[in-house]
Amino acid sequence: MKKKTLALMTVLAMATLAACSSQTAAPAAQSSAPASSETSAQVEASVEVEEAGEEPEVGFQEYPIWEDEEVGFLNVSGVYFQPVPMSGGNENYEQYNLHFEADVSTMENDLGYGVGEWVPYMTVDFELTGKNSGEVISGTFMPMNADDGPHYGANIAMPTADTYSVKITFNSPGENGYLIHLDEETGPGGALEDYEWPLVLELEDVWEYEPVEW
């Protein structure tokens, strides 16, 4: 009898909590819609968040930091989520509290990249500066793949809640040996040298960050 009661209570409790999901998500959808006096890209982003909320098989939440900032021929969005083990000796992630990621895609360009493609071979440095703490967190992103494709990212330790400014420096793929055809017949028409490298994206006070329980 006791076992039955225990099992019943466990199932009931978990079901009750699970049932709260729709109640939590519904106002979310409502409240994000009228607040979207921002750009259409931001609206799209919130729609994506809502859609993701209804998708049970995706087990982690990407938190957006900024969307669709343009620098040179690059479109850059920033997100973060839980720190992750990565291959190549980067399995240990216990010292980190988030995975910071720059999603880079190309806009119209004459370098031969298709619109919306990822750009490999760049060295991408990041620098985060806390407004109140003055704390500076910097490093170099690593190129990597997640289940949503390739990106530049890094596990980082960010223990302090603060408003952070973000600076991302994109160094030319040419520095790492990436080449562009230059001839009229096969070349895309442009060269990496046509751009003023490094491309620097600076966003002031863009990230209201607080440590998250993953």
Next chain:
Amino acid sequence: MLKYLIATIETLFPAAVLTGMLYGCAKQRFGEKEKRFLRIATAAGIVAAIVMAYLKNKTRLIRTDTWNVRIFGVSIVCFLVFLILDSEPFRKKNRSIWRTAAAFFCAVLVFLQWFYALPDVLANPYTIILGGDALFSTGFLYRMIGVVTGLALMIFTCAAVRFVAGRVRISYAAFLCKTAFLLISIQQFLKIVSILRARRILPRGTLFALTSFSANHADYYIYGLIVLTAVLPLLLLAVSMRISEPYENPAQLRKIRAGLRRRRRWSFAVMLCCFTVTLFVTGIKAYANRPVELSAIEDCIRDGDVLIIPFSQVEDGHLHRFAYTTQQGAAVRFIIIKKPGSSSYGIGLDACDICGETGYYERAGQVVCNRCDVVMNINTIGFKGGCNPKLIDYRIEDGQIVIPVETLDTEENNRLFGK
């Protein structure tokens, strides 16, 4: 080990003391039937936590932040309802229905405490292995000793608080218990705001000053709970030092004395737990997280455009650190270590692509990254990639390591080392 012990204590301490306090109050206020709710809720919370630990780590079904919003939301509501049901007007009615209802909400609170806190602790064996430690390795063993010790300490704390709270005057115990829940409910409310704002459900800036203060001072909640818990044994000790009950014969006197001794022992046990937890979340935590001081930079010979390090200086198998100041003024550090069982040397920058110029240090014959604590395979130092030191050019000549300054003087190194 210490870090895992401290993390386990910090995670489970609120659940342990709040459960203990609720059990203690329930002992005095509820009947046997209602008290059974709490026991069932505790067991259900543990079972649900096991299920959650599995789902969270082995499936993609669980979004922790969404579940935390649910848990915190339900917990706050249950606490408020409990406050109403346990208020004077309801208690005066002395109807069993209200008592049963109050006990039910108490039980839900107990369930939620363990359901929230326990999954991450239970998932430790899995996450430690995922982090690169093999099941049968010293690293895994030490970390698990930390987790199990923390778990045992918290179970004991819960039992001790339960005993003491069950014997302190009910009005005092209930007040301390409600204050403790209020403290945790405030933290939970601010966490809900933080999650909803990060997900852009709440507008940017909503209560950010408050939530960021709460997040940056999360230790304060633990300190608050320690203080509230420590008051319980003081209250019990105050009435357990002298015999105040009447007795009719020596046997009754011995029984009363034994009861008082027991109360004093459990009171001291709670105080000891509070002291131990305080020690771990303050001094020992600071010690465990202390920055490692890198070994001193050694001198090397500068000869024109090269730096020269004789084998005799670095052939002892230990990590040696050198530095070169670039034209831009950046002190670019590099390391050299002779590989075990080999005549070759591992040579690279004192920095890697992931952790930057944080550096490496030697711990028990191993080379460890100063930031991420990754233990390097000494034999792969000098190979490209991952947490390995960034490569630099060098050549071996006449029993010496010769490093061209050009390899250190690059723009990338200037950036990496701060110029």
